[in-house]
Amino acid sequence: MRKNIALLLILFPVCGHLLDFAYYTDSYKRNWASAQAFCRKHHTDLVHIRNAKESAVFQGFGWIGLYREDASSPWKWSRGGEIAIFTMWDHNEPDQYGNCVYTNSGKWGNKDCNDNHSFLCYDKKPILVKENKTWEEALDHCRSLDAMDTDDPASLYWKHRYDLATLITPDDHTAARKSTQEATTDEVWTGLCNLAGQWLWVGGEQMQYEDLPNCPIDGFCGVLEKNGTEPFGIRDCQQKRNFLCYKRP
Secondary structure (H helix, E strand, C coil), X not given: CEEEEEEEEEECCCEEEEEEEEEECHHXXXXXXXXXXXXXHHCCEECCCCCHHHHHHCCCEEEEEEECCCCCCCCEECCCCCECCCCCXXXXXXXXXXXXXXXXXXXXXXXXXXXXXXXXXXCCCCEEEEEEECHHHHHHHHHHCCCCCCCCCCHHHHCCCEEECCCCCHHHHHHHHHHHCCCCCCXXXXXXXXXXXXXXXXXXXXXXXXXXXXXXXXXXXXXXXCCCCCCCEEEECCCCEEEEEEECC
């Protein structure tokens, strides 16, 4: 049985909004790798939990996107291989015997990846905005979408539900490039930018690109080519083009 559920995701400051997940149980139970493949095919990935507030809103049970290669390896998230900083281990967890993580009412334990369990997927699809804006104007536009408090300018940055798109996995790039086919510009802005000499995703996700230019960097931001094959391009942030937004996980 497949159940579509909407969970209340609490952000900082304490506010909430509805976010769509898909919870698979009963006949859909499968091992961790199969669950990961299923989520990546039909959704974005197995769920990624970044803090206690996000963990608290899901009190179900099943596989999440946390795993490790072996007992001596760090715990990583399925999407992008990001090293886990936040964890919610149950008492006496983790142990040395399992390399995939299962949540039970918000408490995590590691289990044999070959075990069959329920699992939770989430969706993060890019939204193409066919308006020509500078990178910063595009960022403000994305962060104003479905804003929690449009009378409070700070809410665009501290309570925003949308951001310029982060593209990490091959599936991210495939979905984004598919969306850009309707763009009126040859390239679209993404959430890639340079701040104080450091390349980052504006949404805070881990940077995976290793061949970003060191110079020149001031005033340059990231684009995705409509018909290209490269994962990113670098352009003057003051140029105007269409852009991709996404709903924050």
